[in-house]
Amino acid sequence: LHMGKTMKEDLTVVAKYINKLYPPEFNVFSIYAELYHNYFASQAKKNAESHLEDKDVYLLLSWVHNFYPKDMRKDHALAMELDKVKLGSLLPSSLSKELENKYLDSEEVTVKNSLSRCLDKEIQRWKEDKEPEKLNGHFQSELLGIFVIQSIYSSQKRAEDISKAVGEELSRRLLKELPAFLRSYRDAFEDFKEKSKKHSYYKPILIANINNCWNFR
Numbered sequence: 001l002h003m004g005k006t007m008k009e010d011l012t013v014v015a016k017y018i019n020k021l022y023p024p025e026f027n028v029f030s031i032y033a034e035l036y037h038n039y040f041a042s043q044a045k046k047n048a049e050s051h052l053e054d055k056d057v058y059l060l061l062s063w064v065h066n067f068y069p070k071d072m073r074k075d076h077a078l079a080m081e082l083d084k085v086k087l088g089s090l091l092p093s094s095l096s097k098e099l100e101n102k103y104l105d106s107e108e109v110t111v112k113n114s115l116s117r118c119l120d121k122e123i124q125r126w127k128e129d130k131e132p133e134k135l136n137g138h139f140q141s142e143l144l145g146i147f148v149i150q151s152i153y154s155s156q157k158r159a160e161d162i163s164k165a166v167g168e169e170l171s172r173r174l175l176k177e178l179p180a181f182l183r184s185y186r187d188a189f190e191d192f193k194e195k196s197k198k199h200s201y202y203k204p205i206l207i208a209n210i211n212n213c214w215n216f217r
Contacts, residue, residue, distance in 0.1 A: 007036045012077045029081045037087040044090040054106045064090045065163040100166055108173045111155050115181045118147050126192050131201045132208035139208035145215035
């Protein structure tokens, strides 16, 4: 953030004031921009090659795909001059791809584990001597129906915020995880139906789970 702010502010000064103090053939703005970019890119590469936590991988990819090319380089005071320089990306494409795969692997596992924990909690609630919650007057599981959908949707949205390609790849992966989750859910529910017919709230729990189907569709 400090480097980005410094680069943006300094290049704005160069574009507005310093550039016109030199003959055009000196390409003063280009020289400044390339030096700043090269330093920024070297630091990004250094960070990318170090051990990064998942949230840091996401942040670095956000800089590579969004903050740097869009927020900084498309700034109204700089865009015209920067378009002439052709600075390229903050990271080599191979390293950027490596980070993307690391992020995708991590996010896929995170969502998978989240769905599994959610189902475990739901199964535990079936065993309790409690009536299911009601939403708009109907028995329904807010935890299962809404949480699962929100987990998948928010994960897809975060990936799309990095880039369209990353979002599409994560969506493809999660489309495999959702059916696997639904099969586990179905199996657990069938087991409950078979073994828990004497449960105090057997019928309301059945209704709640049937109503969940509409959300999942």
